[in-house]
Amino acid sequence: MSTFTTTVVENKLELVLYLHHIYNGDNATQKIVVQPNGVNSFGSIVAQDWPCYNNLDVSGAKLIARAQGTHTMTSKSGALSWYNSFSLLFQDGSRFPGSTLEVKGINVTEGEWSIVGGTGEFTNAQGTIYKSTVKTMANVDIVKITIHATYKPTKAGN
Numbered sequence: 001m002s003t004f005t006t007t008v009v010e011n012k013l014e015l016v017l018y019l020h021h022i023y024n025g026d027n028a029t030q031k032i033v034v035q036p037n038g039v040n041s042f043g044s045i046v047a048q049d050w051p052c053y054n055n056l057d058v059s060g061a062k063l064i065a066r067a068q069g070t071h072t073m074t075s076k077s078g079a080l081s082w083y084n085s086f087s088l089l090f091q092d093g094s095r096f097p098g099s100t101l102e103v104k105g106i107n108v109t110e111g112e113w114s115i116v117g118g119t120g121e122f123t124n125a126q127g128t129i130y131k132s133t134v135k136t137m138a139n140v141d142i143v144k145i146t147i148h149a150t151y152k153p154t155k156a157g158n
Contacts, residue, residue: 013122013149017052017064019131021108024139030071041073041080048086056134056142064094071108082107088147096121101149109133109141115149125151 022029030048035041049068055061069086085104090096099120105113110132118125127149135142 010150010152013125013127013147013151015064015147017054017145017147018056018061018134019050019052019067019108019143019145020058021050021141021143022139023141028139033070040076042076044073046071046082052088052145056144062093063091065090067103069103074106080107084108084113090120101125101147103129105129109143115147118149118151121153122149122151123154125149 020029029050030046032044032046034043034045036043047070049066051063052065052067053061054064065088067086067088069084071082071084071086073081074083075081083104083106086102088101088103090099092098099122100118101115101122102117102119102125103113104116105111108131111130113129113131115125115127115129127147130146130148131143133141134144
């Protein structure tokens with residue numbers, strides 16, 4: 001009879017980033033791909049590529065990740081409720097290049113998103129992203145995202 005020992009290592013990630021949600025203009029970080037007729041935006045689908053920096057002031061900040069995916073207007077009532085589904089893709093030059101956190105949840109500027117998985121360094125990730133708008137300008141919301149995640153990395157091919 002053979003026996004084996006398994007060691008499970010669980011890592012924690014706590015990280016603050018500043019997501020730039022630029023919804024109109026020449027530097028927009030999202031684009032409407034479906035826009036149905038109607039009173040409100042119900043059924044609209046928007047593709048996004050939101051940059052996430054390590055500092056509120058972009059001039060001295062480093063691009064750490066990009067939130068790439070879609071958001072869909074899911075409310076018929078007139079209250080804005082955007083369902084988000086995206087990969088938070090960590091960039092070259094970050095501590096976790098090429099790794100992703102898979103994220104889902106409603107609305108962009110306030111509340112919480114769920115971390116429902118990940119790739120690369122963040123295999124088996126789960127957790128929560130807390131978000132709040134910290135600066136609003138014409139066509140731009142800068143959203144502070146505070147990431148709390150646990151993950152159990154595995155070696156490729158295992």
